[in-house]
Amino acid sequence: MSEERPNNSILVKRLLLTVAGMFAFGFALVPLYDVFCEVTGFNGRTSNEAATYEMVEVDESRTIKVQFLTRNAKGIPWKFEPSVKEVRVHPGETKVVNFLAANPTESDMVAQAIPSVAPAEASLYLNKVECFCFNQQPLAANSDTEMPMQFYVDPDIPDHITTFTLSYTLYDMTANTSAEQMAQLLKTE
Incomplete structure (x- = not known):
């Protein structure tokens, strides 16, 4: 009897996509935070x-x-x-x-x-x-x-x-x- 090996390539692709998405979100977080602070005055930011x-x-x-x-x-x-x-x-x-x-x-x-x-x-x-x-x-x-x-x-x-x-x-x-x-x-x- 031969055992069928699971296809890990789909899992690897999903994990790589998740990592790329998390990196993009982290990169976009700084400008989004700056906009949020400027609009709300949060963190003491003033309009420039x-x-x-x-x-x-x-x-x-x-x-x-x-x-x-x-x-x-x-x-x-x-x-x-x-x-x-x-x-x-x-x-x-x-x-x-x-x-x-x-x-x-x-x-x-x-x-x-x-x-x-x-x-x-x-x-x-x-x-x-x-x-x-x-x-x-x-x-x-x-x-x-x-x-x-x-x-x-x-x-x-x-x-x-x-x-x-x-x-x-x-x-x-x-x-x-x-x-x-x-x-x-x-x-x-």
């Missing part, structure tokens, strides 16, 4: 687009304390800090805060600031009209600059949010910038 300021009634009966933190990602030697550590703002009122950046190196560099807000719920009510974080920031060797951020807090911010923190992490984008792009960025600076 300029808000349009429409005249709203300023709620002078409330004051929100906005704190500013900065940090550099690993490998970027810039000095990066807010000109003030905190401001008090009435919901609906626009404020401008400058951030200072200095490139102490002998090389031209490009950086990108990524914002986040804590508590995350407050990110839904923070509207940046102008922000250095919207674009990559070039900085010539041994130079410094002031980078403005204009914002307002939506008057619909819940009453229980009286303080929130806006933090920026600065990343080195120089390696992702061609010599031609660097020259163009520094020319428009």
